[in-house]
Amino acid sequence: MLHRLARAVFGTSNDRLLKAYRKRVPAIAAHEPALKALSDEALAAKTVEFRDRLAKGATLDDLLPEAFAVVREAAVRTLGQRHFDVQMIGGMVLHDGRIAEMKTGEGKTLVATLPAYLNALTGKGVHIVTVNDYLAKRDAAWMGRIYTFLGLTVGVIVHGLTDDERRAAYAADITYGTNNEFGFDYLRDNMKYRFEDMVQRDFHYAIVDEVDSILIDEARTPLIISGPADDSSELYRQVDAVVRVLVQDASTYEKDEKLRTVSLTEAGTERVEAMLREAGVLKEGNLYDIGNISLVHHLNQSLRAHTLFRRDVDYVVRRDPRDNVQKIVIIDEFTGRMMEGRRYSDGLHQALEAKEGVPVQQENQTLASITFQNYFRLYPKLAGMTGTAATEADEFAEIYKLEVVEIPTNLPVARKDHDDEVYRTAREKYEAVIRDIEAARARNQPVLLGTTSIEKSEHVSALLRQRNIPHNVLNARFHEQEAAIIAQAGRPGAVTVATNMAGRGTDIQLGGNAEVQIALELGGMPDGPEKEARAAAIRAEVAANREIVKAAGGLYVIGTERHESRRIDNQLRGRSGRQGDPGASKFYLSLEDDLMRIFGSDRMGGMLQKLGLKEGEAIVHPWINKALEKAQKKVEARNFDTRRNLLKYDNVMNDQRREVYAQRREFMKAEDVSATVAEMREEVVADLVARCIPENAMPEQWDVAGLHEETLRLFGLDLPIKDWAAEEGIDDEGVRERILREVEALMARKAADFGPALMRQVEKSVLLQVLDQVWKEHLLALDHLRQGIGLRAYGQRDPLNEYKTEAFALFNRMLGELRERVTGLLARVELAPPPPVFAPQMTASRLDPAFAGEAGGGETGVLERPAVRRETASGVDPADPATWHRTPRNAPCPCGSGKKYKHCHGRV
Known part of the structure; x- marks a missing residue:
């Protein structure tokens, strides 16, 4: 009662916001007569004037009334459309980083031109995010007439562009594109090895069209870039044949449509075990033995495919015109559109392919992933517009810190x-x-x-x-x-x-x-x-x-x-x-x-x-x-x-992702990473000695053999550790210093052989490659952890807290693995004649699920011994044996034998 009374007297918070915005509309209209009198050239010159005023200390809010009036006049001259006053209010809402709820037909596409132009004046770029390629191209061409008239550049990001075309589009003042394209470009950029290969600029301001569809409906599915994992397509077909018979008897499984879950009954488990044994798939033990975990996974996904997913409801079977092969294409449950190329993860898509009798494509392993929640929170300023957001206002406020403002219609409904x-x-x-x-x-x-x-x-x-x-x-x-x-x-x-x-x-x-x-x-x-x-x-x-x-x-x-x-x-x-x-x-x-x-x-x-x-x-x-x-x-x-719970788990990975990507950019930015690599060597040696020589232990308690074996494995150094341990007064610190001294001497010799410039190049390349490799393995470990962590609840422990603890431990282990692999690879790297130019070989291709079926550039994997090129040593003439004594000892012998110089003509 009191709540209704207060609303009647004071109005809602939405009413109060609209009242404040309405007061600013007359200030915009006041500029209209003067702007109408300007020529096209003089109106377009306003952009240069605004940028000069910004450079002299003016704020965007100071420019807003005149800038909005300029866009309104430009729209009249280019499109024959004049912004309504309610559209001006919508533009101000978007500029303030809020969500404008505007009914269908109220001209949201035109509204976005107001804040887009104003924020593009900073030169930092504005992204306008649409739900599909058609709208991105349409709006960029349609509204682009306003921007180009005013002297701004417009880019559009759609499927099929090259990196150079993407880079040019992102360099524009205003860039249109889909949420998938923006997200995948971000992930791909963080898999590049050079800054000049990256396509995106630093994030500044984004306007999300149909914000409810993108930030709510699609937020449950993360964007994933993946590379092929082990091929198990035949197993999917074998399991599908069994499940196809099993689901004809409803007593063998229990289905909960509300929760979208399905599980085998006791009778179903017994029957499926018998059928799998008969088919030769279950070779030993029962279904839930530890050695059959992979089989259980395939069985569960096949059961889900047959009982929870329906053809022409959740997916369609469609012949791809590019290769004339039938494929499963997912249907967006909210828009009814085909999500071309998007694939269900965790083997579910393969199970559907087996169910429908189309070619089963290889499973993929995650190389990089991000949710839309976490991607769009990277923007310092975010706004959105849609016809329907008020029902999800709480979620927008909690997840994105976005306030929903309902904009009245221009004419009564x-x-x-x-x-x-x-x-x-x-x-x-x-x-x-x-x-x-x-x-x-x-x-x-x-x-x-x-x-x-x-x-x-x-x-x-x-x-x-x-x-x-x-x-x-x-x-x-x-x-x-x-x-x-x-x-x-x-x-x-x-x-x-x-x-x-x-x-x-x-x-x-x-x-x-x-x-x-x-x-x-x-x-x-x-x-x-x-x-x-x-x-x-x-x-x-x-x-x-x-x-x-x-x-x-x-x-x-x-x-x-x-x-x-x-x-x-x-x-x-x-x-x-x-x-x-x-x-x-x-x-x-x-x-x-x-x-x-x-x-x-x-x-x-x-x-x-x-x-x-x-x-x-x-x-x-x-x-x-x-x-x-x-x-x-x-x-x-x-x-x-459900979405909030998923986000809590993803936030754990997101913190780690931000740390890894930031560190990766630091490595890419640095001309010389030798200090970082040297620090890693010290930590690896310290950890090695700590593992084999317990604190305050007597020499006879040391694991001398283990320490010798590890230094040989990691660095290729055959050190007299047994003799050192026999010396009187030696301690773990002394052993650590001696090992480190030998390792540093080894690296100094390599640096001298390679030449300083090449050594820096090798260190940087190996560091980036190994970081990508351990991060990929870490993502796989987190996926496995996430799948089973819910079972901790049976032990009265909070799965989320358990996940945070375990994920932190896995992250620390990943960093340790990174240090050890980088140190070991650099210690063992050798010069080799081929290839003539240093280039990391790629051992796995990555495949956007949004564009599955098309070739992706693989950039993961580390060579055990990266091949490097070194220019001919100064003064060494392959035709003159008298000059060969100047060849570095680890370099190939100039005689062409293929052996190292120290093992051939340089043998002592």
């Missing part, structure tokens, strides 16, 4: 949102939907029908074909025509079936989109009077159709079931009623829908029958809507907990 209709069966529900569509078409009202999966969209499409209702299907199978289909979905009587909200980013205009229709129909015609006449006719037809559709009630959105998230439902609903247009929306539900079946009450069906609900009748009541909203809120809260 005229859409009518009807109460849901609930039927007992899916059949009755679909019959009601078809009747409603027929009624809408009879009054010339266009319909947008939303489904939750490809399977259901094709089912609805089949029902529409039976009734001879013409329609377009928009799902992952037809994503190439997405923009064209959505653009024409507002024509009189048009019916468009859309999987979730595929098509986000393209407005549905009542009557159709004249410009898209002109581009499609007249794109191939030469410019001239005939083309202009036909274009004018198309515009007139669209204008007439618009009035027909408005009279029919605008776009009618029908949802065929509720999604787990209210936000996805709101996205569908928000397609109707843009810019004050009329519109309507209604959701049709049945007790057989996934949300009702999994999260609803089991007794509801029986209760509705007792209440006398007849065949084909629906229950319609506002209480139903509220009950469903409560169920959705519970699911959203559970999903948030």
Whole structure:
């Protein structure tokens, strides 16, 4: 009661923010008359003026009113569009590093030009992040006209660019691209060996379009760059044959759809063991013996593939036009789009390939990974925009420290949102939907029908074909025509079936989109009077159709079931009623829908029958809507907990990732890493002596043989440690100093042989290669640790705290391994004639899961003995044996025998 009273008197926090922003709008408008009077050249010169003012100490906030007014005027001159006052408010929200929630059709793409231009004046670069390549290219070309008019440069990052093209795009003032491209470029940059090979600049400011989709929906799946692991494709096929028989008997496994888990029952375990033995896969022991851990993993993934993942819902089988091979392509559960090239991790994708009988691709091992949460938190300033963020405001605030501000619409929303209709069966529900569509078409009202999966969209499409209702299907199978289909979905009587909200980013205009229709129909015609006449006719037809559709009630959105998230439902609903247009929306539900079946009450069906609900009748009541909203809120809260828990684990790795990447950059930046390498040698020798000579131990208690063996293994030095131990008064410190002295002498000889410049090059290259190798192994160890850490809860221990402790210990072990490998490799590195130029050989290729199937450049692995080139020693003439005595002893003999000089003509 008090809360409602306070809100009535003082307004919400959102109201107070909007009030403060509105006060600044007149200051922007005040510049408009003066700017209109300027020529194009004088208006464009404002950019130089702003940059001069920044250099003299002005802040971006000081420039904001005039800079926003300049962008507004430039948009009028280049695009014929003038920013509304509410769009100015949206621009200020984005500039302040907040999320602007703006309804569909309110012009978010145009809003982003305001803060993008203002922040690009610093010269540090602005990233505008979109959900797909199409939108990145479209927005860069469309809005780029404003930026280039004002003298700024625009880049676009899409799939298939070379490193040089990417570097040029990132060097631009404003760069458009997808979240995947930005994230993978970051990971790839941290696998490069030279600064000049890196493509990204330091992070400055990012605006994330459809921020809810990128930072919430896709946040559960990390970006992973991986290289091929051991091939076990045959085992996947063998296990799949067993599981295919097993799942026909429901008593052999237990499935929890709510938690998306499946496990074998006791009877199932016994049966699968017998079947695996018969197939020759389980060779000894029982299934859960330690030697069969890998087999259990394959079995579990195959079981998940058969029971939890459905074709045309979670994935599709599609022939890749590049190599004419069938592949599994994942479907984004939130947008219904195909996630081209993205692969499930941990062997699940291979299990699906075996299930569908397509070629099983090799498993991959993680080389680098990052979550979107941690990637976007690298930006000092982050902002976002979407039509639906308020329902996830708590998550944005907690994870990203981003405040959501709801921006009012330019014109009042005229859409009518009807109460849901609930039927007992899916059949009755679909019959009601078809009747409603027929009624809408009879009054010339266009319909947008939303489904939750490809399977259901094709089912609805089949029902529409039976009734001879013409329609377009928009799902992952037809994503190439997405923009064209959505653009024409507002024509009189048009019916468009859309999987979730595929098509986000393209407005549905009542009557159709004249410009898209002109581009499609007249794109191939030469410019001239005939083309202009036909274009004018198309515009007139669209204008007439618009009035027909408005009279029919605008776009009618029908949802065929509720999604787990209210936000996805709101996205569908928000397609109707843009810019004050009329519109309507209604959701049709049945007790057989996934949300009702999994999260609803089991007794509801029986209760509705007792209440006398007849065949084909629906229950319609506002209480139903509220009950469903409560169920959705519970699911959203559970999903948030899942993401928050995943982030807590990933934060542990993220701290280590930042440390490793920062250290790696330091190594790359340094001209000379010899001091670091020398420090590593000292620590390795100290650790070696400490392991073999316990503190305060008598010489007879020393592990002399072990110490001798380790110095021989690591450094190739055969030292008289046994004689040293026999000396009177010798202690561990004395042994350490002697070993270190011998090792330093060895390295000094190598440096003299190689020459200082080459030695520095070898040290730096080996250091970077070994760091990459141990980091890759560390990531694998963390993956294995993460999979089993939950079991610690059975011992009344907090898995997260256990993970932190174990991960820290693994990190320390990784650093120790790094020091030892670098020291050992440098101690054993030798000169060799081939290859003529020093180049680290790559032992593993890395493969972006976002672009799987395409060649990736491998940059992991360390040579046991890196081959190096050394110029001919000064004064040594291969044709004159009299000069050969000047050849360094470890260099190849000039005679061409292939032996070292000390073992050939330089033998003493």
